[in-house]
Amino acid sequence: MIVYYLKLALRSLLGTPTQTAVTLLAIGLGIAVPTAMLSVHHVFAQNPLPEKSNVLFNVRVDSWDPNSQFFDVEPGDPPKHITYQDMDRLLKSQIPSHASGVSGVANFVFPGSPDLQPYQARMQLVHHGFFPMFDLPFRFGSGWASQADAQRQRVVVISQDANQKLFSGENSVGRTLRIGQNDFTVVGVLGPYNPTPVFFDVIRNQMGPPLDFYLPFDVVRDPSLGFTISADTDSWGPPPPEDDPDASFTMSERTWIQYWVELPPGQLQAYRDYVDSYTLGQKELGRFPRPLNNRVTPLMEWMEVRNVVPPVSVALVWISLLFLVVCCLNLVGLLLSRFLASAPQLGVHRALGASRSEIFLQRLLECELVGAMGGLAGIALASLALVALDHSLPDRMAPPGTFGIDGYSLLVAFTLSLIAGLLSGLYPAWRACRVAPAHQLKLQ
């Protein structure tokens, strides 16, 4: 029967092409705007690592100046980064199954091939735990072992793109790459890897793409390697002693590192206690002048803390849904006129034996059909809007292909159109099934 009703609905829609086109345009616009907005929002808000996001935590400790609020966070929050000395000591905890600092440096890459110019690149400083913790895919080789961190070994993991560019896509594990004045050995080549957002470095590289080079963190401490820090660095307190070049790492209150841990199930409280007792110990040494204010933040919560989803994007999603409401109100009016105009035919159906509930179901299906067709129109309009958006934003914000119609958008459009069709159709369909057949059959 459903199929028959759909056939009737289709015939009836095709019978009034102009009216149908106006109706579809009206609901199509209504679907397109929230679909586009939700797709954009989804890109910002999606979980970059769904299978592990609940065991990954960002760690912050409040080592900041007692007299001033850190400026790039919500009032009352500790600084967004931690200091090198805190990272160095927190790394010693045995509770996390993996842990890594994350920051950035800049240096020059000298390609082996004479055709390629040397170029400057931002490189990611990480510890060996970074690769297993965040499940980075390897095409060749692997990350480095813990000794490489301790010994400041000159090793590097490069991205698939960099491997293509520098080594023509061959297995480059064991080959050397000149960074600055020194040779580094390639130990791993990543497979395709493009998390959105780049969750482990949202402070500097939110929309990606991820960096091409990953280096053992402590290479930055070797002045002969010529790395310059490329991260937001915020300091307070007296400058470290001039005579020790390493003091800016080991003794300063400079914050510049995002610190990540993976905790085994059930260990969160234990780790929080550990971090607190660490800071209490530091207080005794005269550091951490502010009240105890440490944060072990789950990954998705950290995305919120850092406003990975721009607040305006949330507002736009709500506004676009209200836009759909307006379009639905319009649709109710259109459907109502449509059904009342076809009241004589409703009378015929009733006379020929359709019960009220059958008429109701029939008309509701017609509304759902309108909704679904409007949904198709909406997807077409939304994909145009998203393509335009993708072009209008600079690559730094959104690399080409960031925004577009994907499975999520289709699901959103489909769901919205069915809900819109249903809600807009209920009242007109109810009115249609209440039409008194006797009054509709005489005239025509």
Added chain:
Amino acid sequence: MPMIELVDVTKNYRTDLVETCALDSLSLAIEEGEFVSVSGPSGSGKTTFLNVVGLLDTFDQGTYTIDGQDVSKLTDRAQSRIRNEKIGFIFQGFNLIPDLDVFDNVDVPLRYRRLPREERRERIVRSLELVGLGGRLKHLPSQLSGGQQQRVAIARALASDPRLILADEPTGNLDSATAAEIMHLLHEINEEGATILMVTHDAGCAAQAQRQIHLLDGRLIDYRPTEAPNIRLSQIAPVS
């Protein structure tokens, strides 16, 4: 037991200010197989009477039974089922569904009856052939003449083998030659055994019925020509 029986049926139409009595304590019984015409001046309640009999409209007082069943106690679904299975409607304005072709128009009541595909097809073809439109299955109503449209409407009414045909001015929108054809068709259907109740203000049409009923101000003046023999089918030969 009469096929349909109305006892003291009263129906009033109310607007904000006026109350009009459309049916006034109307009592009537019709036996299976009768051909009854209902006539009366405009506003006498003819159409209301037909609507009440056809379960298209409610009434305020009295009882109405079909095959001994009191219809006012039935749910909408059960009433719809009676309309679908026992009653066939023929309207003055034909009331075909403009978006559907001839085949699909005749199909509508059969669908509501949830008949299997083969049986529907058989019935549609048979009833369209009966009205002489076997070759026009795929035409849209707008591509047919008035007479042809009314034949489709008759085919649609016949397709579900109803025992009662309700016709509201079936010839009202047709020229006299076509009207005669339609009347001929109705007589044929009556011969086959269907009861026919026909509203008309055309005295010529009314005269062709076995029994003539007059309505005036919602009251019934039953006129049963007992002495006159039933008009035989052969006496009203088609014009064309």
Added chain:
Amino acid sequence: MEIGPIFRSLSRNKTRSILLILEIAVTLAIVLNCWNLMMQQRESLMRPSGIDEKNIIAVEVQTFGPDYQDWEYRRQVVSRDVAALRQLPGVIDATPISNFPLQGGGSSLQAKPLGARDTALTRAPVYTVDDHMLRTLDLEIVAGRAFEAGDLRSEDGPVIMNVIVTQDLAEALFPDGDAIGQTIDTGSEEWPDIIVGVVDAMHTPYGGGPMESQILFYPGFASRASGMNYLIRTEPAAFDSVFSAVDGVLLESEPSRVVQVQTLLEIKGGGQVISRFSVQVLSTIIGLLLFVTTLGIYGMTSFSVTQRTKQIGTRRALGASQGAILRYFLLESLVVTLIGSALGLIAASGLDVLIASQMDSERLGPTVLATGILLLWSLAILATIVPALRASKLSPALATRTV
């Protein structure tokens, strides 16, 4: 004249009127709030930077090799570069700069009057520029003096520096207005800075807040081992020719470098992406909403005209003038629009509160309210007048025709 009949007719077509009233209300609520958000975003886009941004070219130079590890070597390169750039015809002036202004961020530090408590710390974006910065940026000295060649750092390492601050920073640090000659502490009491000049307003986006116009300038040859940046201000007419010549001038003296030339407006645009994106989306939504609602009003008036064709004919036959018919439909639509607007205002304030709780935004102001409502009303009249005119032209003869 016909308010009574209009209300009775509206209440008979209850559903359609209610639908339209709701539609107008929701539309108004959204349009007003979108408009408000958009004006705020536009304001931040339109906010003057205080510098001659249209005529400034931004040059980023990347350098390679151990020579550039040496500060003195870099100082020579920078001096040679800016001297060469200033020679270009059409160039008003040029300066090295530590990082580009207007890019939405940069580098900042905290400053306080020397010896003051740490609670007095004020965060300020900081730029290192040379003694040509006033003319390059088109800033005016309002107190004290400009940088002189003698202020420029002559060796690497800590020294006491003469600095210039914007008026806003001067007021934040020294509310009494005596900033000139004061010493400030930017992290080291041993090496404080002395304010020698105050410039007029400059503003650079830096994540919001007052720090965006509290700017601190250091004198020096801003450079790193990995490269240096220059700003060049040109005569408007010479902008394009200078733009294409920069590359050659810089590579002539030091070929082993990579030079990237941009306009300052391009850099500014990059920092304003979210704002511009919001303005685009918001204005699109406003436009679409008004379009859809105008259609809705048009649809309802058309429907009500069609429904009453015969009635209109009768009225005309009974002596109603064309103007009276027109007036009737306009009034009907006006009543609906007014009720819708009233509800819309309530909904708009509700939405406003909701949005304000989600993000820092300014509340709805009377200007936005007035413009939004007037715009909606004019569209409502427009959407009514077309079918209403059609109705007024209907022939009185329709009264006698049976439809």
